[in-house]
Amino acid sequence: MIKVNIHPIERVVRGVAGVAVLSLVAWGPKSLWGLLGLLPLATALTGWCPLYSLLGIATCPRKIGAWRFRRRRSTSRGASADDSARSCLGITVWL
Numbered sequence: 001m002i003k004v005n006i007h008p009i010e011r012v013v014r015g016v017a018g019v020a021v022l023s024l025v026a027w028g029p030k031s032l033w034g035l036l037g038l039l040p041l042a043t044a045l046t047g048w049c050p051l052y053s054l055l056g057i058a059t060c061p062r063k064i065g066a067w068r069f070r071r072r073r074s075t076s077r078g079a080s081a082d083d084s085a086r087s088c089l090g091i092t093v094w095l
């Protein structure tokens with residue numbers, strides 16, 4: 001499974017930038033260089049940047065694996081039912 005290493009806000013910025021550069025294929029100079037917009041768009045959709053992985057960078061406060069959201073359940077011990085929860089900007093992700 002690919003680990004998410006891009007901050008959610010950065011994902012939005014990459015998505016907008018990717019769509020903007022990709023639009024150069026249809027509007028503006030109508031150059032195939034606009035296809036380079038597929039790279040930031042793909043990293044925004046997956047949440048994984050190959051260059052960040054090579055350099056060991058993660059802009060998200062914690063590296064997150066799968067994005068499976070569940071409600072937090074309490075056990076009789078007071079701990080959560082699943083101790084593998086991680087958080088990125090207050091979004092709890094259960095692995």
